[in-house]
Amino acid sequence: MMKSKKRGTTLVETIIAAGFSTLAVLGATLLFLSSSMTWIRGTGRIDAEATTNRAVREISRELREAMTVTVDANGLGLSYRLPVKDSSGSYTMPITWDGVSRRIQLDGSHLNITGGATPHTICKGVILTDTQSPGGTGAYQIFTAGSGAITRSLTVLLVSSRNADYNKMATSRSRETIYLRNIPQLVN
Secondary structure (H helix, E strand, C coil): CCCCCCCCCCHHHHHHHHHHHHHHHHHHHHHHHHHHHHHHHHHHHHHHHHHHHHHHHHHHHHHHCCCEEEECCCCCEEEEECECECCCCCECCCCCECCCCEEEEEECCEEEEECCCCCEEEECCECCEECCCHHHCEECCCEEECCCCCCCEEEEEEEEEEECCCCCEEEEEEEEEEECCCCCCCCC
16 A cells, blocks of 8 residues: 655644734735825815815905905904896996995804805814914914005915824815905996
8 A cells, every 4th residue: 555645734834824824914904004094194185175275266256256355454354345236147337335244254263254145164174373384383364465555456375174084184275366356446
């Protein structure tokens, strides 16, 4: 009879194989967790940027039609007036105020539009520290009126912060200069 050359694995070989398998599973788990945290941080950053950009666009759209804008001394709010429109959505001539007092102002960490048909919050998580200032801790004003006795332009700077993961915040900064088109002194 022939002897079989098959042999089983030894205990040492089994322990070494189990160790390599454990290291492979541990490495894959750490890679998954790291990727998940990066994805969560990225999602938080995207959310902060989208919210800030959307708020600045809404402010811009609203104020481009304004006929007067008065910025608060602290730069954290403003009052504005919109002109009267007819039933087709065209401005009536001469341009006159529609009689509704409107405001955009910071209330805690929420930037709100009040007055008009739909008062609402346009941005949550507003912070008053400009992350792009020297040292990243400089204060800023949300609204800055252009030069001159009549406000013809306005700069909006908005910084917001969102929770990106368990211990990190994602911030976004958006800035735009808005030129007012319906100032009665400029309209013929």
